[in-house]
Amino acid sequence: MIVKPEIMRGGLVKNPHPIGCKAVVEKQINYMKSLPKFSNKKRALIIGGSSGYGLASRIALAYGADADTISVSFEPGVNDKRLGSAGWWNNIWFKEQAEKDGLIAKNIIGDAFSDEVRQQTIDMIKKEFDGKIDILIYSLASPRRTDPKTGITHSSVLKSTVGEIAAPTLDLNKQIIVDGKMMAATKHDIDETIKVMGGEDWQLWIESLKEAGVLADGFKTTAYSYDGADGTDAIYKKGTIGAAKRHLEKTALTLNNELHDLQGEAFVTVAKALVTKASAFIPLFPLYGCALFKVMKELGTHENTIEQIDRFMRDMLYGNKRITDEVGRVRPDNLEMDDNTQILTNAIMSKMTSENFKEISDFAGFYQDFLELNGFNVAGVNYDASIDIDTLKSKQP
Numbered sequence: 001m002i003v004k005p006e007i008m009r010g011g012l013v014k015n016p017h018p019i020g021c022k023a024v025v026e027k028q029i030n031y032m033k034s035l036p037k038f039s040n041k042k043r044a045l046i047i048g049g050s051s052g053y054g055l056a057s058r059i060a061l062a063y064g065a066d067a068d069t070i071s072v073s074f075e076p077g078v079n080d081k082r083l084g085s086a087g088w089w090n091n092i093w094f095k096e097q098a099e100k101d102g103l104i105a106k107n108i109i110g111d112a113f114s115d116e117v118r119q120q121t122i123d124m125i126k127k128e129f130d131g132k133i134d135i136l137i138y139s140l141a142s143p144r145r146t147d148p149k150t151g152i153t154h155s156s157v158l159k160s161t162v163g164e165i166a167a168p169t170l171d172l173n174k175q176i177i178v179d180g181k182m183m184a185a186t187k188h189d190i191d192e193t194i195k196v197m198g199g200e201d202w203q204l205w206i207e208s209l210k211e212a213g214v215l216a217d218g219f220k221t222t223a224y225s226y227d228g229a230d231g232t233d234a235i236y237k238k239g240t241i242g243a244a245k246r247h248l249e250k251t252a253l254t255l256n257n258e259l260h261d262l263q264g265e266a267f268v269t270v271a272k273a274l275v276t277k278a279s280a281f282i283p284l285f286p287l288y289g290c291a292l293f294k295v296m297k298e299l300g301t302h303e304n305t306i307e308q309i310d311r312f313m314r315d316m317l318y319g320n321k322r323i324t325d326e327v328g329r330v331r332p333d334n335l336e337m338d339d340n341t342q343i344l345t346n347a348i349m350s351k352m353t354s355e356n357f358k359e360i361s362d363f364a365g366f367y368q369d370f371l372e373l374n375g376f377n378v379a380g381v382n383y384d385a386s387i388d389i390d391t392l393k394s395k396q397p
């Protein structure tokens with residue numbers, strides 16, 4: 001079978017390219033292997049470790065801190081209709097390489113919001129990690145969450161908390177700018193989004209793990225967030241997702257207190273805007289991303305996912321160059337939030353039209369990152385070669 005990027009309605013890619021996904025994972029691993037270690041050996045749990053910031057965190061910890069890792073993610077495998085998801089393959093390839101390099105790498109595939117998966121994870125920590133973890137990275141992005149206490153399924157929405165607002169975006173499929181609007185959120189919409197993307201589940205994880213006695217002295221945990229500036233305020237700070245992130249920040253303060261007796265800490269990490277499965281379809285975001293990437297590449301401050309996470313962990317998580325803001329959030333997004341960078345980004349955004357956006361912004365770079373999410377257009381991969389599905393099918397995460 002030959003796999004080409006087949007973009008479906010809504011912009012999602014039908015099949016990932018398994019061999020391309022391998023190349024993308026290897027690229028990140030090789031980047032980390034080229035750098036000195038940033039910490040002594042750790043035992044890490046990554047919730048949402050199969051793609052985006054979670055995968056980069058797993059790779060950075062494995063190769064920057066010799067970390068044995070457990071990742072929890074929700075990814076479909078190969079069936080009659082699809083070749084699995086990119087995250088499915090990322091789990092397989094990461095594990096294969098990490099094991100070759102002498103590290104423990106375990107993948108738990110299931111619903112991270114469920115008590116069952118939490119228990120399965122605790123059992124695995126006890127069995128594989130001498131009963132302790134040193135760090136938990138919380139990197140979930142999900143449209144839905146079933147509350148394990150009530151059994152009720154909540155759905156997050158992308159709506160505005162300041163009334164209906166314009167939110168033009170880039171249609172990555174048709175490659176045009178399209179008008180769009182963010183509808184006004186009701187109180188119910190805000191509550192639902194907080195239920196899914198707020199801090200409740202992170203708190204359940206930390207409290208369950210602590211109760212089970214599997215947190216090591218000096219245990220650290222962080223959850224990723226985005227803050228944004230003028231170009232994305234309409235959807236982030238003033239959106240339902242922003243409300244959920246504020247809840248996450250409050251949770252961090254609670255958890256930080258609960259970890260005092262372990263000399264541990266909990267905080268939110270505000271990361272840079274990047275193309276991931278979760279972010280590519282947020283209104284406005286692609287326009288902002290294309291403009292931002294152009295500016296940051298010109299200024300020499302652009303970082304891709306692994307570069308951003310490596311700097312965060314090296315300087316701020318384990319190093320002594322931590323940048324903390326007035327509400328206690330750690331800020332590796334400092335280069336994105338630089339005043340001059342924002343001024344230049346806003347200037348490009350205000351000029352972008354369907355006719356000129358490919359010239360005046362870094363659409364090419366943004367689109368390349370989008371293709372790479374599913375393993376396409378990666379240097380060194382032969383896309384004309386047929387993929388041996390049967391051999392690949394036998395691989396399990």
Ligand code: NAI
Nearest residue numbers: 048050051052053073074112141142224225226273274276
């Ligand atoms: P992503 O879509 O690449 O990763 C999401 C992860 O969550 C995947 O590993 C997926 O398998 C897992 N997941 C989703 N639902 C699950 C469930 N029910 N059970 C188990 N696993 C589940 O997303 P991305 O962008 O890496 O997002 C992670 C976090 O980073 C989010 O909190 C996001 O807000 C934050 N962030 C993202 C930025 C961006 O520009 N992409 C910028 C700053 C923060």
Ligand code: NA
Nearest residue numbers: 051052053054
């Ligand atoms: Na992630």
